[in-house]
Amino acid sequence: MGTTQLESVPEPKYWHLKTVLSEALDAEFSVGEILPNERDLAARFGVARATLRQALEQLELEGRLQRRRGVGTTVAPPRMGVAVGAHGQAWPGEADDTWQPLDCMPAAPPAAVAGQLGTGREEPVHTVRRSRMSHGQPVAAELLYVPAASVPDLSAIDVPSGAARARAVLRELQRLPLQRQENAVELGSARADDAKELDRLPGAPVLVVTTRYLAADRTAALSVATYRADTCRLTFGDSGDVEIHHDPENQAS
Amino acid sequence: MGTTQLESVPEPKYWHLKTVLSEALDAEFSVGEILPNERDLAARFGVARATLRQALEQLELEGRLQRRRGVGTTVAPPRMGVAVGAHGQAWPGEADDTWQPLDCMPAAPPAAVAGQLGTGREEPVHTVRRSRMSHGQPVAAELLYVPAASVPDLSAIDVPSGAARARAVLRELQRLPLQRQENAVELGSARADDAKELDRLPGAPVLVVTTRYLAADRTAALSVATYRADTCRLTFGDSGDVEIHHDPENQAS
DNA sequence: CAGTGGTCTAGACCACGTA
DNA sequence: ACGTGGTCTAGACCACTGG
Incomplete structure (x- = not known):
């Protein structure tokens, strides 16, 4: 004994x-x-x-x-609460100063994205890059895929690329009636380009938020946003500013 | 050159x-x-x-x-979509067969939880353990904290603990008018007990979903659910059954 | 029991930021 | 130039699973 x-x-x-x-x-x-x-x-x-x-x-x-x-x-400071899909339901770029459009170019999306958009393989779509800041540091990098069919009145000539082009695409998008949006969150690791933008090393853990914007029963746009997993707590359905103290012994929050 | x-x-x-x-x-x-x-x-x-x-x-x-x-x-198979907070807004255990109540016991919650509940330090609350299955495997382990004030009519005597007690607490909770719920997602690592329940090693990456249930402008209950990050894609605002193909070159989705 | 992944060591060199 | 964390090696032993 x-x-x-x-x-x-x-x-x-x-x-x-x-x-x-x-x-x-x-x-x-x-x-x-x-x-x-x-x-x-x-x-x-x-x-x-x-x-x-x-x-x-x-x-x-x-x-x-x-x-x-x-x-x-x-x-590290406690994780910051970052609101995701909190504006009820709204198009990207709508009354939204947390996201900053960087540029926009036509490109064929990855197969998984094309599948959800319902576009053909190799069919180019408007690809908008945006960056999200919070409390003075970059917290997320986004690729927003917008099929040409969703912004029919976009004039292709005046501004072929750049931030101005990105803003034009967002503006056109907002003319569609938004039905609803669907969010999904999963764990991923930062690609080299995302890592650079997030000031992390490639392979750093990120929370990948995929948002489908639905209009007229079709996927009018698809956003793939990668958030820094180390510094962010993603909040849904509120303004995301709740302060949380730390709990010793593991996990988080 | x-x-x-x-x-x-x-x-x-x-x-x-x-x-x-x-x-x-x-x-x-x-x-x-x-x-x-x-x-x-x-x-x-x-x-x-x-x-x-x-x-x-x-x-x-x-x-x-x-x-x-x-x-x-x-x-590994592609990640499964798991719906989180998709029933619009509903109490836990309401028309919900994905969560299985395991047991319930009075316990003083961690400081961070007590802070959000507005209960005093060391004040015991009903602590319900639940387990979530999907496609035949465990995907999440939950601790649901319910202050005594939220279930005033709960008779303390008949069933002091166990699964029956857990169901009784959930039933009483559903009598309150639910105002809204707030979700937050962050990255964590599995505690030893959660890891065992999720069939993983301690320290395995998990997605920690914290849900505040609000009634009459107070936090009536708080849920901390840890999902296996390797097998789950958390979905918000839909039924969560979208099939997604794999995208070579990194990340996820 | 043999074979697997998990832990641990004691080194070495490299890439980067700062001074 | 220096000190930092990041990568890499070639071993060793342990813990678990299965036949």
Whole structure:
């Protein structure tokens, strides 16, 4: 008897390390503060650097830490609430200053997108790039696919591309009666171009929000927006400004 | 001249490996098929096992692969669409057979939850555990917090705990007039208990959906549901059964 | 029991940001 | 030039699953 289970389920080192670090973050560090570098931390805890990194990766995934090459590891602020599809139901660009149109060019969308739009393979559609800022930093990069059929009155000649073109496409789109929109969220990893725009490394975890805009029972436009998973909490159905304190022991919120 | 940039931006090996594997999955493998083991794969590509694993981890994060210790690595089916908050606005357990109540016990919620509920610290609330199945596998584990004030007519005596108690709490909750509900989605990692219920390892990536149920301008209940991020695509505002084909080259959808 | 993925080590070198 | 995190290696052992 006694001995109380004697480590019959040995916790992995990196997991225990993560717990210890997490508690230390709550107790001894404040937002923005710089942690000791990885080599020192690993030595202090008596583990290999790779093991220490495994713990840091988890904490970064949960939005507790921010790591930047050449700079260091800092304590991240709580995730910001970002409203998605909150304007009830509205076209993109409608009374919307959170998204900034960058440019627009005709291009054949990926097969999955073409399938949902109901356009033919290799058929070019208007592809609008937009960027979303919040609290002074980029939080999302979007590709908005608009079939030519959805903006029939768009004059192709005056402005062939650029931000002005993007605004023109959005303006034309808003003339259609919006039936409803459907949102889907899934986990992905940042493509090289998105990563650059989001100020992250390629492969960084992102929340991919796919929005279908329906008009007259057809998909009039499709938006694929990639949000930084480390800094964002996506909110649906409200204004998205609820403050949430941190809950030690894992997960988030 | 010539030499066309000569690798001035050398892609990391694991990233290139991921691309190669991803294309191989599309071209030469079908869903459910078993891949060669990690040691063989690493040898075949001439890299260390750790590097190969880095590529596999990314592909698993994107829902392309499924790895199980002691078994092997298999090709994952496309993510399933899971409807979240789609019944317009309804209480949990209302005409809802996707969630299965497991049990219910009084417990003091985490500080973050207590804050949103407006209950005092250490004040116990009804804590309902539910499990969600889809296509025969568990996709989400939920903790639903219901303050005593929201279910005033609940008799504390007859059924102190268990699934029957959980159903009783849900039934009482539905007598309140539901004002609206607010959803938030963020990335997290599975706690040990959630991981077990979701048939994953602790720390596995999950999508944490927090739902506030509002009645009479108060938070009448709060749900924290953790969905498997590898197998689920969360849908808002529709029935969530859209089929989506796979898009090679990264991300998801 | 053999074979799988999961954890861990102790090194090395590289890419990047800052000074 | 220096210090940071990012990548990579070649091993070792452990935990789990299945026959």
